[in-house]
Amino acid sequence: MSDLERLNTGSTAFSPGRIGAMIQRYLYLIRSSWPRMVSMFYWPTLQILIWGFIQTFLIQHSSFFAQAVGVLIGAVLLWDVMFRGQLGFSLSFFEEIWSRNMGHLLVSPLRISEFILALMVMSTLRTLIAVIPAAIIAYLMFEFSILSLGIMLAAFLFSLLMFGWAVGLVVSGLALRYGQSAEELAWALLFLLAPIAAVYYPVAILPGWVEPIAYAFPLAHVFEGLRAIMIDGQVRLDFLAWSFALNALYIGLGVAVFLYFFEQARERGMLLQLGE
């Protein structure tokens, strides 16, 4: 084999090119199926319509909602950012299991860190595809502009995406270990946290002993921060700081769980059988 041919084979160091290849693979997949594309923004759009009408009704019958226009729709949109972020990560991962492609991927030079980063980028893209139409409808039909959150919007979005990735890592790890039966968790796991996430009501509504548990997750901090802007007109950087600090912790935990299950799957010889 000539030196030229040897150079033809890729670098073994961390490679943005390989991350790009994985993103390209998922974009091809989305492009190849219009039902897949539609399903990405179908539910968020439907959600925003239902909650938009509920909010319109409440504004007409409650002085609180009349003063805090958009607090419900804003919460619905942001919850969806996290949910879609998590789904975007997990479902992209599941695509490899469904297509029985994992064996080829894991014996290519693709590193686990590159794979995870590609899934994070895809999660962001899928979330944007899902949420942008819903945000436009919220603006056109219910006069709520998510851009009214100003610069904090980007920070909230990123914080929620990060938590979505952390949950996505855990779900994907479980899929490595338990196969497709873990797929249900992709849809259900996040809703376990919904009652204490304080999406639609303040943390103070929760029983006293639940409040510390709620604040142990980044979600409560983000949604309290959202309400502080929309109801009190205050930018609470403390909420934001807490949410990022907790996200760093949960992403670290997510990576550890994913790697643990990956090693378990290698130990048990399950990687070649994934998807069967």
Place this chain on the structure above:
Amino acid sequence: MSTPSRARSEAIRVSGLTKTFSTVAAVDGISFLVPHGSTTALLGGNGAGKTTTISMLLGLIKPTAGTIEVLGVDMRRARHKALARMNFESPYVDLPKRLTVRENLRVYGRLYGVKDVASRIDELAGELALTEFLDRPSGTLSAGQKTRVGLAKAFINTPELLLLDEPTASLDPDTADWVRQHFSNYKERSGATILLASHNMTEVERLADNVIMMNKGRIVDEGAPRELIARYGRANMEEVFIDIARNRRKPSREEEGAAVDELLSHGPRAVSEEVRS
């Protein structure tokens, strides 16, 4: 067990490789060498440990014990250094069905860091007769066409080492023959090393320079196909395979020599007792 000559450098060096699932040893302390530029076949029946061995070589299964060195790289420590220089094909692992053949090859070309992916795809399309269905979704192809696409994926990075897990399983004899011819051509052209897991005797006889016979996770015999056929006094590898599967193993000349030496070292009385028995 004799080992291949160490005069040639090895593409694969396996020592004491073991994989235990719960209490079952799928691979039980095997050691072998695969010389650079050779084609070696792992031969054995179902459950012999061939796929587990190949999976451990690729890093898909974690060994319970033993060491694996591929292309001079310790696979436990730095397998990514070797993975870029090797490739793998198995009919049991698919390429994404919704992507077209060209899209799949483009993705894998980029994953393997191929410099000019478009030209490489055109080159492979010519060699493997893929041109007419390059832009069709992979899921719509026939078994034979899928195999050719799988081969294109396996050759995309011009690998120095090819690991093949039953590459012609479920192919008709004509397509299987075509595939084998392609492996031979590639090896001749590139000097690549091929490790092949199979229970197709025609394939093994035609392609392999050396055969490692496995049974119940152990290496039970080893040698060139002609040598094994001669030693067992059989007409072909299929009959040798059946002998080994039914525990009718014939010792090699070296083993016979070693056994005689051992016997002689115990004196003439031991020899006469052995002859009587």
